[in-house]
Amino acid sequence: MAISNINQLLIRNLEALVATRPLLVNIADDGFIAQYLAQHSVIQLDSYHSNYAEYQATKRIANPRVQSHFAVQYQAKSRHDLAIIHFPKSKAEFGFTLAMLAESMLEDATIIIVGENKGGIKSAAKLSHDYLTFCNKVDNARHCLMYIGRFKASLAHFDLEKFYKYYSIQIQEKQLQVAALPGVFSQNALDIGTEVLLAHLPEKMSGKVLDFGCGAGVIAAYIATMYPETKLSLVDVSALALHSAQKTLTLNQLTGEYIASDSLSNVQERYDFVISNPPFHQGVKTHYAATELFLAQIKQNLHKNACITIVANSFLKYAPIMEKAIGKTKTLAVEKGFAIYQCDLNNNSLKNN
Known part of the structure; x- marks a missing residue:
């Protein structure tokens, strides 16, 4: 090295x-x-x-x-x-x-x-x-x-506690409280990529849901609010992010499982849904390896009828990786510089454009 x-x-x-x-x-x-x-x-x-x-x-x-x-x-x-x-x-x-x-x-x-x-x-x-x-x-x-x-x-x-920043977000009819420590993604406000992703979630969700790269827990909190029958697992490489996500869910009277993991190293279960705004920055340089590894390996953590939905900057070509590693992938939307990709192994719950 x-x-x-x-x-x-x-x-x-x-x-x-x-x-x-x-x-x-x-x-x-x-x-x-x-x-x-x-x-x-x-x-x-x-x-x-x-x-x-x-x-x-x-x-x-x-x-x-x-x-x-x-x-x-x-x-x-x-x-x-x-x-x-x-x-x-x-x-x-x-x-x-x-x-x-x-x-x-x-x-x-x-x-x-x-x-x-x-x-x-x-x-x-x-x-x-x-x-x-x-x-x-x-x-x-x-x-x-x-x-x-x-x-x-x-x-x-x-x-x-003094280092937390708190803010509220309104998504459709739902209002959520968010807490984030310094350095955590979306510390000050809802980011555009997550906003686009939340507008294109599967229409119905139940069972086990994995939020990969959970950051401050915005995605998980919204899913748990919209689909209370889901069981959430939140994964991140950052201790500050995981602590923030736990605080966010607690503020909204929600619960989840919090997993510190290097990509999927500590993720053991299989999931019905995987939702992610995956990271592509590390330090001051741009890295795609962590997300590409996640996409290449995630199928081992999917139930046979599972659905995975991610958001990414539109210049990041993740669809071919998903096609090869998981299955047929659809581009749900390209909005505000971001693309939504979805692969549904059951091929029944792909959201229509």
Whole structure:
């Protein structure tokens, strides 16, 4: 596996990353951790991820000196003297991350922030003003930047609830309450793709329903409201998304099963309906592999008469993938730059244009 630009920047600074109990925050491992452990033979390292796939990759290291964590928020058992933070694509999530970490750090702990130039890291000093006494640039290589800082002495106790954004949406005659944490898709408002998708759901739904890439839970909440006899499973790679989705369903007095999964890795059941506004962005780059893998593998999780409906940017040609992997696929609509694709294995509930 090629070492990322961010980790190359960290590796060239390995000697300076001196600590007894360092914490890595959303640092994807591609060999960096092994080099870090080799350079500093006495450290006990914790690696926290809000991304389940990256958490699984770190967990596979299986080194007693490495503890891997996946959760909506990190809470240390022993305080850390160093944190290395991957600057997130959401600037709001950066403030969330700093606020979350403050109570897990020693008073004189060093804070390292790394990220790609085009990912917004140049705003790290400005965005960290409420949390850090200073945030200074210390290195620049491989189109990436590294900053160093230190937490302010007395910061407010971290309250996850304060970072939620709430809004209401009206879809046909149904009104729903939505809750979303920073960095979660559709954090501030209903996105156009989901709006188009909800207008082209199957006319009748019952049984087990899978919402793949659930985000803040808008799709699942709408389905449960319109079709109360359905049993919902919500899947996402993000701990923040899953927590948001659970909050959204609770606000609307709904329930579901929440599954952290790298694509379909932890999805075990078969479903009558699969509905998805699948993700195609990861970090600051555009990736289609996760959605293409989902479409290629989803048939194993479908009942024989199941129906799958997805929305995608109209330039993403997912219909041929669905045709090959699942069965005959129909384009239900192309609206507002989005296309709705549906494959009905029973061929009886395809919604007419």
